[in-house]
Amino acid sequence: MKEWFKDMGIILAVFCLGLFVGTKFQLVQNPQITELLKAKNIEYCLKDTLDIECIKDYLTKHKIKFSKIVVAQIKLESSNLKSNRAIDDRNVTGMRVAAQRFTFATNSHDYGAFAKYDALEDCIMDYKAFQIQNAFFITTEEEYLEMLGKVYCKDPGYVEQVKKLM
16 A cells, blocks of 8 residues: 555646646747736746847846946847857857856857857856946946946947947
8 A cells, every 4th residue: 555655746746746847848849928927027037048038037137237338239249140150159249268267158168259158147157247346336327338348348449339339
C-alpha cells in the first residue's frame, strides 16, 4: 500500500510539473497573450526579443540612469535594432569587453572586442556595470553626455549624434 501512495505522489508531481511548464510555454508562444500584456502595460518580455519597449522595460528594471540618452545610444549603436551585432550577439549598446570591471559578456577574455551576450538583458546589465563604474556620481544629462564623449566613444561627433536621436 505504501508503494501505491509513493507512485501516486510521483505521478501527481509529474502531472503538476507538466501543467506548470505547459502553461508557461503557452504564455511565451501565444501572440494574443503577448498583445494583451502589452495593452495592459505589463512587462511582456517573455522572449528575448529586440523590441524598444522591451528594452525600455529592462532599463527601468535595472535602474539605468539617463534612460532617454541610453535609448538614443541604443538606436545609434544598433542601427535601430537591425545591426548584426544586435541580432546575433544581443549587443544593442555597442559595448566592448571590459578589462577592468566585471562583465556579463560571454567572450569575457577578448578585451577590446565587441561584447557578445547570451541574452538582451545581459547586455543591459553590463551597461549598468559600466554606469556604476563611470557615472556613479553624475547627476545631470549634460555631465552624462560629456562622460560619454570622453569614456564611451572618443569620436568627436558621437555625442551630437546621440543628441539628435533623443
